[in-house]
């Protein structure tokens with residue numbers, strides 16, 4: 001199958017490309033490298049050094065004996081999207097190329113608007129180009145579990161049956177997103193659902209949980225590693241906690257830490273995207289998959305990371321700074337996730353084993369963490385309209401001592 005991955009240079013796009021190539025699929029990618037630039041904008045970098053895309057292609061050629069066709073381009077320009085779809089006519093499109101950081105979208109008005117305009121525009125451009133050049137292709141659109149918020153009832157996979165004042169219907173489950181970024185994904189979902197209906201397109205909207213992990217089995221060479229962000233803006237919570245433990249600074253649990261979300265290991269996220277591609281939606285079908293393995297509270301994640309850190313010889317402590325986000329800190333959380341399992345998905349990685357693997361891989365890059373360690377402290381406050389000042393004044397904090405034994 002020929003698969004177009006938008007955002008192929010990103011944290012999950014790159015491992016997905018390797019995974020698909022290793023299983024005989026043909027991979028075409030597009031990226032404009034905006035994540036690389038924006039991580040620099042907040043004063044950070046990937047803990048794993050990421051080669052240029054040309055070097056990544058060369059490493060794939062050398063190590064896996066495979067080719068990736070690559071377009072450098074912005075999905076915000078319709079002529080670019082048109083050209084790629086008209087030339088490649090892929091069987092499936094995995095759309096990952098969006099601004100994906102909730103804190104980044106909350107910096108100020110400029111960042112909020114850029115996030116929403118870019119994300120909604122890129123999706124609309126893809127939908128129009130699919131209709132024109134690849135009407136039978138299957139779109140796997142990356143959404144987020146964060147679209148649903150934390151309602152006090154179980155969260156179905158996209159739709160639920162409602163009875164109201166004598167009427168009965170199956171309707172989209174209400175969305176209650178928690179950042180401008182998450183709202184951009186809600187708007188995307190509406191657009192993808194509508195386009196599938198009017199143009200008979202095939203679409204799977206993936207409500208993805210938070211990803212954790214640093215490598216997948218295809219990364220047999222350092223040049224094949226994916227990016228690993230650990231700063232407060234771009235690092236996801238598990239990844240950030242491990243970086244903090246290696247740095248010897250407290251693991252920052254925002255507020256009381258009862259916030260509970262769905263999580264999935266990088267390797268299993270990639271596996272489930274492949275399963276979605278290999279079992280396409282029908283023409284005109286818009287289906288929703290809740291893609292996560294287990295729900296964990298932030299306290300549970302911090303305690304697990306800190307326990308493993310201690311076993312490995314690091315001295316990890318947990319701090320509870322005031323929560324910069326506006327969110328419930330204690331709540332129930334009961335999302336359903338059955339569709340992927342029905343298609344054969346099985347979890348392959350546990351939280352603990354992936355945390356250990358991150359420690360093992362990341363400790364080689366401690367110098368890169370130390371060089372940027374001041375960016376792990378929270379500086380973007382949801383209640384402020386303009387956070388540019390606090391980002392600029394974030395004080396460098398000295399890293400803690402290296403581990404006492406074993407792990408160095």
Ligand SMILES: NC(=O)c1ccc[n+]([C@@H]2O[C@H](COP(=O)([O-])OP(=O)(O)OC[C@H]3O[C@@H](n4cnc5c(N)ncnc54)[C@H](O)[C@@H]3O)[C@@H](O)[C@H]2O)c1
Nearest residue numbers: 007009010011012031032033034035074075097098100211
């Ligand atoms: N990482 C997570 O935990 C997580 C969780 C839920 C959902 N998601 C979603 O998964 C997708 C991929 O996430 P990721 O962690 O790999 O993010 P990422 O930022 O590492 O990767 C996205 C890639 O898309 C590229 N890109 C962005 N806008 C573009 C544009 N307009 N044109 C061309 N390229 C563009 C970026 O340069 C980057 O390489 C995103 O849509 C994100 O919202 C991620």
